[in-house]
Amino acid sequence: MDALWMLPVLLLLPVLFLTSSTFVFYFKKCFYVAYMMLLALIGIPICILKSGGRDIENMRVIRFLVRHVKYFLGLRYEISGWEHLEAEGPYVIISNHQSSLDVLGMMEILPDRCTMIAKKELVWAGTVGLICWLGGIVFINRKKTSDAKNVMGDAAKTVLADQIRLWVFPEGTRNQKGDLLPFKKGAFHLAVQAQVPIIPIVFSSYNSFYRRKEKEFASGTITLKVLPKIETKGLTVDDVTSLSEQSYGSMRSAFLELSGLPPQSNGPSHH
Numbered sequence: 001m002d003a004l005w006m007l008p009v010l011l012l013l014p015v016l017f018l019t020s021s022t023f024v025f026y027f028k029k030c031f032y033v034a035y036m037m038l039l040a041l042i043g044i045p046i047c048i049l050k051s052g053g054r055d056i057e058n059m060r061v062i063r064f065l066v067r068h069v070k071y072f073l074g075l076r077y078e079i080s081g082w083e084h085l086e087a088e089g090p091y092v093i094i095s096n097h098q099s100s101l102d103v104l105g106m107m108e109i110l111p112d113r114c115t116m117i118a119k120k121e122l123v124w125a126g127t128v129g130l131i132c133w134l135g136g137i138v139f140i141n142r143k144k145t146s147d148a149k150n151v152m153g154d155a156a157k158t159v160l161a162d163q164i165r166l167w168v169f170p171e172g173t174r175n176q177k178g179d180l181l182p183f184k185k186g187a188f189h190l191a192v193q194a195q196v197p198i199i200p201i202v203f204s205s206y207n208s209f210y211r212r213k214e215k216e217f218a219s220g221t222i223t224l225k226v227l228p229k230i231e232t233k234g235l236t237v238d239d240v241t242s243l244s245e246q247s248y249g250s251m252r253s254a255f256l257e258l259s260g261l262p263p264q265s266n267g268p269s270h271h
Helices: 002-019 021-051 058-066 069-073 082-086 102-109 120-124 126-134 145-162 186-194 237-258
Strands: 075-080 092-095 114-119 138-140 165-168 198-203 220-226
Touching: 002 021, 021 058, 021 069, 021 126, 058 102, 058 126, 069 075, 069 102, 075 102, 082 220, 092 186, 102 198, 102 220, 114 120, 120 126, 120 138, 138 145, 145 165, 145 186, 165 186, 186 198, 186 237, 198 237, 220 237
Parallel strands: 075 220, 092 165, 092 198, 114 138, 114 165
Antiparallel strands: 198 220
């Protein structure tokens, strides 16, 4: 008898799926968060057994666990420029940042020995926060510029000492406005300090299938383009602004092209 009340709910689900895009939006969002928490719960003991604690090698476990999530959400990835990621040694990856879905794109192409810089709040995100910590993710307090600078300075030393790669979102926050926000300088200071190349990666716009304001989350294809690396050998602090502008220019052109948007004359001013 107890199961009988479930019947109308189960019958209603497909109807809601077919008729309400708002329902689909919330269902997919809740599923995504809950499922990532579950995957992290499975991954935490594996990471601890494999590496004994916080270790960048745990990113391989995370990558392996997350790679299939795109199928449940109806997302496909098309990737070009793979060859640019085949650089030896450490480098800094920079990419545009649209939503928490970016994690799925990252896991499609995350190179070995690569972790990321993320906002400090993520560490409190339950099992996901813990597995991020185990994966060697560098947490940064965006509110305090002095703290962010110190973290970037330490990260530059870590990049060289441990020969790792770092993935940074230079816009500093999620942005779904159909263009790139001005870049913060941290990633460029980091690359210049460590004298390692920058590899820009551009995600096409999600607006055709995912719109937070309109509560839409359909199936869609995301194009990822890896751009040629930008060398920083011999550059100094004085070159950081031009390096940031050069990167911004090439990434913005690629973003507009991949997203099928007309090229615009000039971007927002830089910080």
